[in-house]
Amino acid sequence: MNALEILAAEERRGPVPRVRTFPLPAEWGVTLHLLDESVHPTGSLKHRTVRAMFRHALRTGRIREGTTIVEATGGNAAVAEAYFARLLGLPFVAVMPRRSSFEKIERIEQYGGTCRLVHPPLAIYDEARRIAEECGGHYMDYLANGSRAVAAEEGGDVGRVLFDLVTPEWVVVGAGSGVTSTAIGREISRRGLGTRLAVADPENSAYFPGWALGIDDYATGMPSRIEGIGRPRMEPGFTASLVDLVVPVPDAASIAGMRILQEVAGVCAGPSTGTALWAAFHLVAKMRRERRPGAIGMLICDDGALYKNTYYSEAWLDSKGLDPLPWVGAFRRFLETAKLPLTLEHL
Template sequence: MISAWAVEAIARLDDEMEQAGSTPLRAFPLPAGWGVRLWLKDESAQPTDSLKHRLARALFRQAIAAGQVVEGATVVELFGQVGECPRWVVVGAGTGATSAAVGRHLRSHDLPGRLAVVDPENSAYFPGWASGAADYSTGMPSRIEGIGRPRMEPGFAPDLVDLVVPVPDAASVAAARQVRQVTGLAVGGATGANVWGALELITRMRARGIRGDVVTVIGDAGPRHLRTCHDDTWAEDRGLDWRPHAARLERLLDGGGLW
């Protein structure tokens, strides 16, 4: 039997969630006539400026309730804001918890949307997913904060993922800078990877004449990223030449040039 303390604790978490409200869904500008919209679910608007706030709240609630499932809140809110199920939902994978929650929601509600996971250099998720090796390991750390792992993590559910998109680290830097240019938000490389992967999928959709929405996530944003992927010296010290990727983005977004 659940205790009075647990009831009160869960109620407080629920109150905090209600007061926080929905995080914004920001439109990423694409050329007119593409027939595709790209939406950025801005989790940096959470009280702690991070997607991890929502996950931490859900994990605390689950632990207190001792078995009550609370995963998938982000997805339910997101779909309500878009108005219909997007063609693709694009997320990164650190522990794999977010992609697993999204995938479970899509499957359990029999939704037509598909799930793509972006993966940086050195990470085990793309080769592990592609090869079907649940114990795949690269032994190398990711250079993109928040996503990528040297081995397949237990929380990652490859059977719920429709596609894993490998993203060059320098491309993540270029896309993060592009997001800052259009939104004013100093996002990290993980968000850059999300947007780069989303644009890859949009390019494929256009080539096949497919219209619809693609949704990805702004995981966090803040001044600290100005000292990393938005800083030329930081990028150059790590051998990340973002300029060719930035030029590629500019050609694409200025008029739909070849990806």
């Protein structure tokens, strides 16, 4: 069995996509659908994108037998790349900031990957390129190449999966590399749907100000505190023209969203899903004010179990100066009144 056949077999063995429903009051006439992307073997929606990247790199000859795979991240994308590298019998190196947590290193190493820790954090990109050149390997570059690889897929990207199951008025997603929002936006266009696309953006990220100002290369130079989404610059994989709305979301509200998902819907998800929930609730409130029934779709981006020592830890939140409790109260009041504050001052 060749490498492409191995990837195809892995995809066929994968979980059947399923949609959960968040329990909003029935009298509102609004349904909130949650496509669960945490069910993949590596626990996040990055699994689907990374498979596409490996397939694209194999077809274009960038990956061959024995090629060392290199990536500059320690997040869910690196975990998925380590998984697929092991599946294909290839060495994998993740170049990560020196202060990366033990849990991140352990997740990559459990799939046979090697972690190289460097400082300062922004040096990971140049170091990944250097390692790939030195060993004749392939630098995957998730941020730059993910969207291109997904666009080359004939099926199976998250946009096609979502719209095969539901056709909502709005879809809400976060943006890290921009791969997911672009895949969904392209699928809306391909199918000629009236669905609109909203991006939920955390503090410090460049996407909201860049989109609002119409500046495609906008940069804040500041890191996001919400893992998996938000960037200090607008990445090439993000296609602003496909996005109808970008909603800025306070970081503490993202944490509160995680808690409400678990409390009300029984879903243990990561912080980027909490970010999307806050934005989705604002759209629900808008539809409720307009007395317009309909549906909204969003993703469960990854498994909350991955964050038990961070976003689910009170001590960790205190160390970051994040207090989600006022925002938890805002979420709860929303479920009674269909009203949300815009800022902490409005709580």
